Amino acid sequence: MKKILYSLLLLLFSTSSHAALNVFACEPEWAALTQQLAGDKVNLFTATGPLQDPHRVEARPNLIAKARRADLLVCTGAELEVAWLTVIQRESGNPAIQPGSAGNFEASRYVQMLEVPSRLNRADGDVHQMGNPHIQTDARNFLPIADALAGRMSQLDPANAAYYQQQLAAFRQRWQAAIARWEKQAAPLRGVAIVVQHRGFPYLNNWLGFKQLAELEPKPGMEPSAAYLGQVLGTLQQHPAKMVLRAAYQDDRPSAWIADRAHIPAVVLPFTVGGTPQATDLFALFDDTISRLLAGMK
Amino acid sequence: MYRKICLNVALATLLGQPLAATAATDADLQAIREQIQQLKQSYEQRISQLEQRLQQAEAGSKQAQQQAAEAQATAQQTLTQPVIAAPPSGSESAFNPAIAFILSGTYGNLRQDPAVPATGFAMSANNPGYSKGFSLKESELGISANIDPDFRGVATLALAPAGGVTVENAFVQTASLGHGINLKMGRFFSGLGYLNEQHAHVWDFVDQPLVYRTFWDNQTGEDGLQAKWLAPTDMFLELGGEIGRGRGYPGTDRNKNGTGSSVLYAHIGDDIGIEQSWQAGVSLHQTQRVNAISPDASNPLLNDSFSGDSRTAGVDFVWKYAPNGNIADRYLKVQGEYFQRRLSGMLTYDTAGLNVTDNYSNTQNGWYLQSVYQFMPHWRTGLRYDRLDPGTANVGALNAANIVANFGYLPSRTSVMLDYSPSEFSRFRLQLSRDLSRQGLPDNQIFVQYIMSLGAHGAHQY
Numbered sequence: 001m002k003k004i005l006y007s008l009l010l011l012l013f014s015t016s017s018h019a020a021l022n023v024f025a026c027e028p029e030w031a032a033l034t035q036q037l038a039g040d041k042v043n044l045f046t047a048t049g050p051l052q053d054p055h056r057v058e059a060r061p062n063l064i065a066k067a068r069r070a071d072l073l074v075c076t077g078a079e080l081e082v083a084w085l086t087v088i089q090r091e092s093g094n095p096a097i098q099p100g101s102a103g104n105f106e107a108s109r110y111v112q113m114l115e116v117p118s119r120l121n122r123a124d125g126d127v128h129q130m131g132n133p134h135i136q137t138d139a140r141n142f143l144p145i146a147d148a149l150a151g152r153m154s155q156l157d158p159a160n161a162a163y164y165q166q167q168l169a170a171f172r173q174r175w176q177a178a179i180a181r182w183e184k185q186a187a188p189l190r191g192v193a194i195v196v197q198h199r200g201f202p203y204l205n206n207w208l209g210f211k212q213l214a215e216l217e218p219k220p221g222m223e224p225s226a227a228y229l230g231q232v233l234g235t236l237q238q239h240p241a242k243m244v245l246r247a248a249y250q251d252d253r254p255s256a257w258i259a260d261r262a263h264i265p266a267v268v269l270p271f272t273v274g275g276t277p278q279a280t281d282l283f284a285l286f287d288d289t290i291s292r293l294l295a296g297m298k
Numbered sequence: 299m300y301r302k303i304c305l306n307v308a309l310a311t312l313l314g315q316p317l318a319a320t321a322a323t324d325a326d327l328q329a330i331r332e333q334i335q336q337l338k339q340s341y342e343q344r345i346s347q348l349e350q351r352l353q354q355a356e357a358g359s360k361q362a363q364q365q366a367a368e369a370q371a372t373a374q375q376t377l378t379q380p381v382i383a384a385p386p387s388g389s390e391s392a393f394n395p396a397i398a399f400i401l402s403g404t405y406g407n408l409r410q411d412p413a414v415p416a417t418g419f420a421m422s423a424n425n426p427g428y429s430k431g432f433s434l435k436e437s438e439l440g441i442s443a444n445i446d447p448d449f450r451g452v453a454t455l456a457l458a459p460a461g462g463v464t465v466e467n468a469f470v471q472t473a474s475l476g477h478g479i480n481l482k483m484g485r486f487f488s489g490l491g492y493l494n495e496q497h498a499h500v501w502d503f504v505d506q507p508l509v510y511r512t513f514w515d516n517q518t519g520e521d522g523l524q525a526k527w528l529a530p531t532d533m534f535l536e537l538g539g540e541i542g543r544g545r546g547y548p549g550t551d552r553n554k555n556g557t558g559s560s561v562l563y564a565h566i567g568d569d570i571g572i573e574q575s576w577q578a579g580v581s582l583h584q585t586q587r588v589n590a591i592s593p594d595a596s597n598p599l600l601n602d603s604f605s606g607d608s609r610t611a612g613v614d615f616v617w618k619y620a621p622n623g624n625i626a627d628r629y630l631k632v633q634g635e636y637f638q639r640r641l642s643g644m645l646t647y648d649t650a651g652l653n654v655t656d657n658y659s660n661t662q663n664g665w666y667l668q669s670v671y672q673f674m675p676h677w678r679t680g681l682r683y684d685r686l687d688p689g690t691a692n693v694g695a696l697n698a699a700n701i702v703a704n705f706g707y708l709p710s711r712t713s714v715m716l717d718y719s720p721s722e723f724s725r726f727r728l729q730l731s732r733d734l735s736r737q738g739l740p741d742n743q744i745f746v747q748y749i750m751s752l753g754a755h756g757a758h759q760y
Contacts, residue, residue, distance in 0.1 A: 056624075060569060
């Protein structure tokens, strides 16, 4: 009896590897990209919600249970998830998703990182040694990431490799057309002066050509004090900005405070898929981002 | 039996592997060849397209230049190679482990001497971890790194304010066993309950709940082995077992072969939608106390000694809620734990004088319920209620006149706290406690505390 049980158990373990890929996406934008490239060929789980600060997530039991069965993690990397993902990887007892394994995909490794600090000192706030991790605000970054992700899925799931490559080709075509459209729409935004609540938009600035005058956090991750906000307000009286930007997951008070006093609109950007009701998928994410920015100009 | 299993394993592997291997050689190989061909074609196409675009760009306007830059970037990236590989550092320090250091200090304003134990718990541990006036708490040095692909090492050294270093944790754990299995060996905090494994710098109050102070000497640790298994289920289900030397309270460190303590526990947990999550657990702990000396409950000038079995069972739960699941903004956490311990053995009254030994057994219990609410980013408040029940002891006839069997008093305490965290790495806390844990010695306590961590960005458990 026991013999049969053992043999069955082993068979179970060996056959499970042939099922569809279990993908654990750390953030909604990577879930959306995986969805574009893999359709229903994978089982997709998204670890964080669109209104969660991806840096401040707890290593919840549910995440550990999901990571236990994951074949592929799709995350930003660059220390964005350092406060929780390391615990999940460790507790999962799953060698496939450990750092350095093929099942651990870090999107930030495939794009040019901005704001890589020249010195590492916590006196500068919560800085990331590999650069600013909010890479998903520049639509152009999705092309190399999609290439690499399709490659990685093909490697892990060779049976569907042709499908992933086909989806990738289709996605690239649509995405390049969309980038051209977005850049045309966003042309009036070039050179516009803005204020941001958190240092979350360098890639967006770099792409659309904003001129960022100030941040409402004195240092990344630090609470804006009334005195510091007063200082920013002083700067804005000398060099007026067109709008103040914040990501949907952030507390609205600091940007509302400054918007009120500087008489400029506070613009809420979805920041990721689902961040606003309109940002339903990757394409809608940028459609909505740009339409909100243009609305802020009026 | 063992041989049979081995045979089966070998058989099953033999059966499983060649099947997969032959499958790969026949149909799959053809498919792979085709895919490679397709890939090659598509890349060649793409690269030639990009080259064309590059030429156009060089000729054209500013906008075209931008496109060229993009095309260049894409051309690079079609190779699906990481843009930035970690720059190889030539120095040995590149392999230095992650180091984190915790600095913490407290100011306490108490009316009663904290050294007086809770009523009916004279035989238990009593290390409140605070004192009157200013005091430095233990500074904690944490070092961790992967040892090789298979093992990770962790050491936590506690630097006591009075001098001296104690090894709080020093363990290695497996990193690549798979199948949800994690093994730990060395000195570690037991995985029982909810709070036991959490380090002092993440506690929500200045001190541990009374039940942890008396039942586990704040946190129970062992020198031994821990095995945990995470079930491959949709819901979190973890089973754990530990065997150890027995050095951690309520065990007794002694020079003896075999194991001095054992622990079993199970934890389950899940999310409810995106906003709520929970975890619940049960724990069993068993050890022996040998010649454990403690001051007598009714006459602290005399010492008693106990030898016998200690069996503890506990349940724990925690529930968390955050609007939109965003804990950076606001969240609510409710947690509670209950432990019951049965001591049974021989008690010696007045070891230095009368020295009377007879049977002693007692069942004690304790629980706490607490809630922490982050009402705006960086600011939290919390409320905790503690309760202990010293039980009614069964005292042998010889000691019936010496040992108090029933204290008729239930120690309790209520604490409120407010804390402010300027950043993820620093925290200030104010705590007020109404301490009724000692009969006839009510105490109003005020604490002010700072906790700061420097160095590596720690990752915290749930």
